[in-house]
Amino acid sequence: METAAKEKRLIMDGSKLIVESLVRSGGDVFIGYPITPANLLYSYSHERFPIFFAAPDEITTLQWMCGFASTGKFPVTATSFPGYALMLESVNMAYMMELPMVIILVQRLGPATGSATCGAQGDLSLLNGTISGGFTLPVISLSNMNDCWELSSKAMKMAIDLRTPVILLTSKEEIMTQANFDISQLAEIKTVKRKFYSGDSTYVPYKTGDSLVPEFLQVGNTKHQVRFTASTHDQKGIIQNIAKEAIENTKRLEYKHIKNLGEHLYYEYDAQEGAKTLLLSYGITASASREAIKLLREQGKKVSLLIPKTLLPVAPKYFEIIDKYNKVVIAEENLNGQYKKILFGERGDKKVTGVNGFAEMITPRKIIDGVLS
Numbered sequence: 001m002e003t004a005a006k007e008k009r010l011i012m013d014g015s016k017l018i019v020e021s022l023v024r025s026g027g028d029v030f031i032g033y034p035i036t037p038a039n040l041l042y043s044y045s046h047e048r049f050p051i052f053f054a055a056p057d058e059i060t061t062l063q064w065m066c067g068f069a070s071t072g073k074f075p076v077t078a079t080s081f082p083g084y085a086l087m088l089e090s091v092n093m094a095y096m097m098e099l100p101m102v103i104i105l106v107q108r109l110g111p112a113t114g115s116a117t118c119g120a121q122g123d124l125s126l127l128n129g130t131i132s133g134g135f136t137l138p139v140i141s142l143s144n145m146n147d148c149w150e151l152s153s154k155a156m157k158m159a160i161d162l163r164t165p166v167i168l169l170t171s172k173e174e175i176m177t178q179a180n181f182d183i184s185q186l187a188e189i190k191t192v193k194r195k196f197y198s199g200d201s202t203y204v205p206y207k208t209g210d211s212l213v214p215e216f217l218q219v220g221n222t223k224h225q226v227r228f229t230a231s232t233h234d235q236k237g238i239i240q241n242i243a244k245e246a247i248e249n250t251k252r253l254e255y256k257h258i259k260n261l262g263e264h265l266y267y268e269y270d271a272q273e274g275a276k277t278l279l280l281s282y283g284i285t286a287s288a289s290r291e292a293i294k295l296l297r298e299q300g301k302k303v304s305l306l307i308p309k310t311l312l313p314v315a316p317k318y319f320e321i322i323d324k325y326n327k328v329v330i331a332e333e334n335l336n337g338q339y340k341k342i343l344f345g346e347r348g349d350k351k352v353t354g355v356n357g358f359a360e361m362i363t364p365r366k367i368i369d370g371v372l373s
Helices: 002-006 014-025 039-048 058-070 081-097 124-128 145-162 172-176 244-259 285-298 316-322 338-344 364-372
Strands: 009-012 029-032 051-054 075-079 101-107 139-141 165-171 179-182 267-270 277-281 303-308 310-312 327-332 352-356
Touching: 014 039, 014 145, 014 165, 014 172, 029 039, 029 058, 039 075, 039 172, 058 075, 058 081, 058 101, 075 081, 081 101, 081 124, 081 165, 081 244, 101 145, 101 172, 124 165, 124 310, 124 338, 139 145, 145 165, 165 172, 267 316, 277 285, 277 316, 277 364, 285 303, 285 327, 285 364, 303 316, 316 338, 327 338, 327 364, 338 352, 352 364
Parallel strands: 029 051, 029 075, 075 101, 101 165, 139 165, 277 303, 277 327, 327 352
Antiparallel strands: 009 179, 139 310, 267 303
C-alpha cells in the first residue's frame, strides 16, 4: 500500500517522455516538418522546446539544424522514412562537419510512402548505409517507456561527446500508443554538459587527441576563427581532396565511434542459467519478447534474452553473448531480418533463425513458436 501511495500514474505516450527528456537534457531547438507517425513529437516539441521552427520540408530541416549546431545550439528533429530519405545528403553533411544533433526516426510500413498508420521495423538497413563509404552512423533504439526517457538523454550525450548526428530509432506503436504509466519511477534528467574550446592558442577545428573527437567551438565567437566543411579536409578544415592528412582525418570519423563505443553501449541482458537458446530482439518487438520469455520460463523452458539498444555500431559485446548459445532467435518486425543480416551477413549462421512480421506486430505466441521450433 505504501508503494502504491507513492505512484503517480498518467495516461501518456512515448512522445511526451522523449520530448521532455531532450528538453531537460539541454535541447535548444526543434526544427521539423510534420509527418505521420511523428506528428506528436512535432506537436509536443512546439510546446516544450525553447526555440521551435516549422520547416517547409525535410531538406530545409536538416540544413537549418546544421546552421544551429554550428552556432553551439543543440538541434532535434523527428521524422519517418519519406522525410528521412530527403535528409540523407544533409545527414552526410552534418556527419562530415561533425555537428552534434539528434534525429528521431519513427518507423512505419514501407516501401515508399507505404502506410502512415501501420508500424514497422523496416529502416535499419537504410541507417546502416546512410553514410557514404559505409561509415557508421550511431543508432540508439528505444524498447519501452523507460527507454523513451533515459535513452533520449543518452542519445544527446552521445551526439555531444562524439560530435556526430545520432539516430534515436523508434516506431509508430511506441510513439502513439497511450499507456498507463507510473512517472514516479523515472530518474532525474540532468542537463548534458557541453565543453567548448577555451584555449588561447589558435583553434584547430579538427585536431584531436586520444579520444579522436576534436574540441568544439561555435561560429560567432569573438576569439578564434572557426571552419566547418563537408568536403574532405585536413585538421584545419582546409579542403585537401585526397591529401594524406585529409584522408586520415576522414577515416577518423569511423574510428572515433568504434573507439568510444564502450561509453555509449546500452543493452538489456537477461541470462538464465543453463539456457542454450538466446532470444534477441529490439525496439517495439522487445516488449513481445519479454512476455514470451516470461511464458517460456513458466513452461519450464530455459531461454535467455538480449535486447541491444545501441544498435549501431555493432558492439563486440553482443557477439560475446551470442557465442555462449547453441541457438539464437532474432525477432524483428520486418520481412527479411534486417538486424540479423547486419550481424551475420546474407549467408547467415546455421545456429541463427529469425521470427519476422510484415504489416503486423509480432506476438509473444509467434516468438514462442520460433524459439521452440
